[in-house]
Amino acid sequence: xxxxGTHETDIHDDPTAHADNPAxxxxxxxxxxxxxxxxxxxxxxxxxxxxxxxxxxxxIQVCIVGYYWMHLKRSDALTWLxxxxxxxxxxxxxxxxxxxxxTRQLGGL
Amino acid sequence: MSASVGALRHHFEDxxxxxxxxxLGMWMFLATEILFFGGAFLAYTVYRLMYPKDFAAISxxxxxxxxxxxxxxxxxxxxxxxxxxxAAQYGHNGPLRFYLGVSILLGSAFMGFKAYEYAQDYHExxxxxxxxxxxxxxxxxxxxxxxxxxxDGVAPQRVRLFMSFYxxxxxxxxxxxxxxxxxxxxxxxxxxxxxxxxxxxVAVEVTSLYWHLVxxxxxxxxxxxxxxxxxxxxHF
Numbered sequence: 207x208x209x210x211g212t213h214e215t216d217i218h219d220d221p222t223a224h225a226d227n228p229a230x231x232x233x234x235x236x237x238x239x240x241x242x243x244x245x246x247x248x249x250x251x252x253x254x255x256x257x258x259x260x261x262x263x264x265x266i267q268v269c270i271v272g273y274y275w276m277h278l279k280r281s282d283a284l285t286w287l288x289x290x291x292x293x294x295x296x297x298x299x300x301x302x303x304x305x306x307x308x309t310r311q312l313g314g315l
Numbered sequence: 316m317s318a319s320v321g322a323l324r325h326h327f328e329d330x331x332x333x334x335x336x337x338x339l340g341m342w343m344f345l346a347t348e349i350l351f352f353g354g355a356f357l358a359y360t361v362y363r364l365m366y367p368k369d370f371a372a373i374s375x376x377x378x379x380x381x382x383x384x385x386x387x388x389x390x391x392x393x394x395x396x397x398x399x400x401x402a403a404q405y406g407h408n409g410p411l412r413f414y415l416g417v418s419i420l421l422g423s424a425f426m427g428f429k430a431y432e433y434a435q436d437y438h439e440x441x442x443x444x445x446x447x448x449x450x451x452x453x454x455x456x457x458x459x460x461x462x463x464x465x466x467d468g469v470a471p472q473r474v475r476l477f478m479s480f481y482x483x484x485x486x487x488x489x490x491x492x493x494x495x496x497x498x499x500x501x502x503x504x505x506x507x508x509x510x511x512x513x514x515x516x517v518a519v520e521v522t523s524l525y526w527h528l529v530x531x532x533x534x535x536x537x538x539x540x541x542x543x544x545x546x547x548x549x550h551f
Contacts, residue, residue: 221516222404225400226398226400226401235390239387242390246379246542249541257539260539261535268535271527276523276524282335288342288343292345292346292350296350303357
């Protein structure tokens with residue numbers, strides 16, 4: 207008969223087995239701060255097409271956050287699939303409408 | 316090291332399977348959040364592509380100094396949340412409460428700066444649904460904003476559109492932040508009551524996953540809204 211509620215069993219569990227290395231955590235923080243400073247500095251340079259650089263920096267920052275701080279690095283395939291699916295569908299969400307809006311000046315049927 | 320795993324529920328084989336399921340559940344929710352914000356970002360992108368000059372002009376009015384400070388606040392709060400996971404895993408209750416408390420404070424400081432910024436926008440006549448929209452004359456200018464926009468070839472209606480996006484995007488982001496602060500506060504209370512034992516550290520981890528996503532959204536939001544146009548100085 208299945209037991210209900212929690213197992214109060216003495217089993218081998220080591221919550222610290224997957225603890226983050228503090229040096230890694232701080233290194234990621236420094237890299238993210240540098241990215242933030244660079245992205246703001248670029249806006250004062252008045253460059254043409256600066257937005258592409260901004261988005262590149264943001265993408266790199268988010269990838270670093272996801273890989274290290276959100277523990278994708280040691281996540282299982284199902285978690286990667288979930289995260290990847292979200293981004294895949296977001297790409298479709300962007301690609302289809304922008305395919306329309308970006309080509310309207312070419313004339314219609 | 317063995318531990319009494321009171322957290323293990325009956326329908327899981329072992330505690331690691333349970334923890335994996337908890338993380339996966341949060342990632343499923345984060346996937347919906349990515350699509351939610353993705354839609355809003357798409358709408359902004361479409362109009363920015365249609366009206367680049369107008370969007371760049373009004374973006375230059377926004378307060379980049381506060382945006383930069385807010386970015387540092389959020390990044391630091393993500394750092395402290397990551398360190399809180401480690402403290403929870405090791406059962407270091409004092410550091411756990413410290414890191415959770417600092418995360419709450421930094422998130423609250425972000426909202427405080429946002430409130431100041433919104434008030435500043437109102438006084439500068441940049442809130443699109445108010446009667447003083449574009450009617451204020453800023454320091455150093457000789458005419459109201461709406462006249463200045465027209466003189467620069469910027470359409471006031473497009474400025475209104477940009478500012479609508481600004482308030483909706485940052486407002487929804489702010490709501491997400493407030494929810495996150497609430498959840499972290501709940502964890503702090505559990506830590507204070509010493510019910511957040513090491514075997515239950517995943518509660519901190521899944522909260523941090525949510526918090527990191529809110530941070531990640533800001534990392535895209537900030538350059539899109541505040542850095543769309545050139546800036547000339549930093550000021551409060």
